[in-house]
Amino acid sequence: MKILLILSHWRTRNTFLNKFVVTSSYPTLTLEQLVSVTPDHYEVDYVDERWQTVDVNWDGDLVGISTLTLSANHAYEIADEFRRRGKTVVLGGYHPSAVPEEAKQHADAVVIGEAEISWPRLLADYEHHELKPFYRSDPVDPAAIPSPKRLPEFRTSDGIVQATRGCPYRCKFCAVQNVEGAMFRTRPVEKVIEEIKSLQRTRFLFADSSLTINSTYTKQLFQEMAGLNVHFSCYGNIDVLNKDEELLKLAHEAGCEQWLIGFESVNQETLKFIGKKTNKVEDYAIAVKKIKGYGMTIMGLFMFGFDTDTNDVFDSTLEAVYKMDLERAGFAIVTPYPGTPLFDELEKEGRILTRDWSQYNLRNVVFQPKNMSVEELRDGRESVAKEYYSFSNCLRRGFQDENISIDRLVNRIVYDYFINRFYRI
Ligand code: B12
Structure with missing residues (x-):
């Protein structure tokens, strides 16, 4: 059986660059953790939408989509598209956990909360044609949380x-x-x-x-x-x-x-x-x-x-x-x-x-x-x-630290000014 895991991410128009960009290139553990709790006998593909594009013609059986609230509309669109093409879709993550009934309108099943117990259970049910609409588990025993599977193709992994x-x-x-x-x-x-x-x-x-x-x-x-x-x-x-x-x-x-x-x-x-x-x-x-x-x-x-x-x-x-x-x-x-x-x-x-x-x-x-x-x-x-984050304030903060080396100083001013303008912090 073939599974596709997607970390959904919505692109926004950035006023500074005047084009659509991913909102963040920060690391996240979500995909890494989901891959690690997927039993070994399944074939797993994965897509981090910040770096990759979802191929709706993907040839497999079950699609798991993770979404925060900000990217939920977009995640639902992908979910609907896969379901139109006959795939079984599961939604999980912060937003589906908060509004499972809403998420269920776009999925065959919704995982509420942590995946470590629910996800393997769901996959076994799916194989036995006994998929349930909602999955929820007790808080996971921390000793039983496996190490995330690092995904070397993503530089933030x-x-x-x-x-x-x-x-x-x-x-x-x-x-x-x-x-x-x-x-x-x-x-x-x-x-x-x-x-x-x-x-x-x-x-x-x-x-x-x-x-x-x-x-x-x-x-x-x-x-x-x-x-x-x-x-x-x-x-x-x-x-x-x-x-x-x-x-x-x-x-x-x-x-x-x-x-x-x-x-x-x-x-x-x-x-x-x-x-x-x-x-x-x-x-x-x-x-x-x-x-x-x-x-x-x-x-x-x-x-x-x-x-x-x-x-x-x-x-x-x-x-x-x-x-x-x-x-x-x-x-x-x-x-x-x-x-x-x-x-x-x-x-x-x-x-x-x-x-x-x-x-x-x-x-x-x-x-x-x-x-x-x-x-x-x-x-x-x-x-x-x-x-x-005005340029003068970034400069002032940078020069305040008397012991800072010149490369750290330049780094910090550039980081403060450009990165924060970019993300509109
Ligand atoms: C790192 C982080 C980020 C990173 C990456 C997030 C990302 N996924 O793209 C960055 C910096 C980019 C980020 C950005 C934002 N974040 Co943030 N972030 C976090 C943080 C600190 C850790 C996330 C993480 O890696 N957790 C560890 C993993 C293993 O847990 P997990 O993602 O929850 O996944 C588990 C379950 O949810 C479940 N699961 C998840 N997905 C799926 C899918 C399926 C199919 C299944 C079965 C299960 C499942 O299984 C996993 C294992 O148990 C959390 C707080 C936290 N402690 O989780 C906030 C948090 C997730 N972020 C939050 C927010 C608000 C944001 C922003 C909106 C903030 C902003 N500045 O605009 C943006 C939104 C970006 C977007 N893509 O929409 C909120 C989420 C609120 C919400 N309802 O959406 C949180 C909870 C913080 C909080 N206390 O409120 N964030």
Whole structure:
């Protein structure tokens, strides 16, 4: 039996380049993990739509398509096309897991949540002509998660590792619950280390929601990583990064270059509104200073448009970001992804403005904001991003680090300015 696995990706018109481009060339583990959990006796083809084109005349039996919300419309089109040609189609990933009934209209079966148990089960049912409409499993035992199959033809395939699954925090806006759930699970350290050692490249991202949820585990992992001569970025929360200097020291020694931190807001009332219990605004500046003190940089992530935000949120955020002197920052418009408490709440209040999922890209306003107009929110975010990534600001940030080498300096200015203009961060 022949299976085709597709990582769907939607192309957008980039205003900077004035042409259609893939929205990102960042690494993802999705396809790699799906290939690895597909039993060996099946013949598997795969397509990452960022680098390849789907051939709808593909000659095989079953097509599995993965989609996030942003690319869902496009994924449905491919699914419909394959079904018209008599193929059996399965949809999975964040969006189908959040709205399985919607996804089912375009597929023969939908996998809700993780694939490790459901996917082999589904394939066996298919072979016995007993395919069911929906598959869902208990949270997967982390020790039973196989290492992803690296796909050498994709240059990003070696750039990502996942040590844990799940997040207990349940922030109102976060979609992670739809797949990984609230049960936090850690993979055996030796397995993760083995995986890191086998990577062809020495720079990667941890796909984990947060590596500060269980700092005892993370410290053990970082200790084992010291000496491997790797460099990585990872997500973490401010409550732990603010306090745990041992973790910061071990992170630096393990090769951590950058912490990605969801600050989300500089207003405590907003943090309470979104249920982000890990964040205290008063801790921000102290944590940032400590992280920098251990030689690591920070990418701060912020969101605009919560019900507690008023028109002054743009200036106050920018001011705080400058004060904290973050090396990088991402500014997003609050986006209620389906399956999140935020989506349900806004829908109940009749404030969801569109279900055109291709608009759910963190740059468009897809709901009616409470204290400002749609235009004010969209333009406010855009002006913050433009100001923060103006050429002069990129230059200033680059020259701030006295110890930076000239090649790293040029690299950083180019990265900050062009890459961020390109992605319209
Ligand atoms: C790396 C990453 C990226 C990468 C690559 C994503 C990609 N797939 O193209 C980049 C940087 C490009 C990215 C971009 C975006 N991302 Co992102 N990203 C992640 C991150 C951190 C890790 C993804 C990963 O590799 N996970 C590990 C793999 C193994 O898990 P998985 O993909 O969920 O797959 C498992 C199951 O879902 C299932 N499964 C998945 N697909 C299928 C298909 C079939 C057929 C079956 C059977 C099973 C199945 O099986 C897998 C194994 O169990 C996640 C958070 C997270 N922890 O997952 C956010 C996350 C997926 N991203 C998110 C978002 C919002 C975005 C953006 C919209 C942000 C933006 N700036 O615009 C874009 C959208 C890009 C797009 N293509 O549409 C949201 C998803 C929300 C949603 N409902 O869509 C997440 C959950 C973050 C969050 N906390 O909200 N992202």
